[in-house]
Ligand code: SF4
């Protein structure tokens with residue numbers, strides 16, 4: 027093998043298809059997204075993939091790289107290339123494939139809506155800013171999950187999503203947890219009702235794949251554990 031050559035196998039097709047091999051030059055500091063972009067521009071303009079910001083903010087560039095879900099704009103080839111110098115790129119798992127490396131995100135974001143993953147100020151929001159001390163327990167819990175970029179890496183890594191396509195999944199549940207801790211929000215009970223259903227937080231078996239792979243170092247596993255505690259605490263209050 028030429029040391030300056032990078033061999034890349036890329037999934038072509040939808041649910042059915044095959045890998046296609048490309049060879050491009052290795053470059054210092056090259057990212058996986060650089061590789062895909064070069065192949066699309068120089069070798070095959072019909073290759074489909076998705077990106078926007080290239081700096082780890084938009085969440086659109088995630089793929090499976092040598093077997094693991096990753097954001098590709100912030101993943102250097104040198105970190106992930108295998109011992110034989112190959113890169114294998116596939117679309118995210120647990121999503122329908124639109125074409126090649128581009129996946130359908132609609133169901134993923136519909137689940138955010140289903141989990142009430144939006145701020146609800148109620149019919150009469152207070153006019154002034156809420157004062158939420160940075161050291162408060164609620165603020166710290168919300169801050170721990172707030173930097174999610176919606177990349178789908180955790181969802182792709184979760185085997186409960188693979189078994190149960192209706193499971194809300196780590197990203198939607200993490201978002202719900204940030205809102206359960208938002209002291210301004212007015213639909214805490216409705217949100218806890220939804221996330222405590224059979225496709226909600228109780229379905230998580232805590233094996234941590236989401237937390238292991240999240241590129242933003244968020245721990246959806248802990249957010250989901252927080253939801254389980256909140257649901258339990260609320261039911262004990264109701265029973266008493
Ligand atoms: S900890 Fe829960 S949500 Fe995260 S990957 Fe495992 S089962 Fe899925």
Ligand code: SF4
Nearest residue numbers: 174175177178180240
């Ligand atoms: S929790 Fe992490 S892995 Fe999941 S969508 Fe958000 S940023 Fe991506």
Ligand code: FES
Nearest residue numbers: 080084085087099
């Ligand atoms: S292109 Fe925006 S996060 Fe990678």
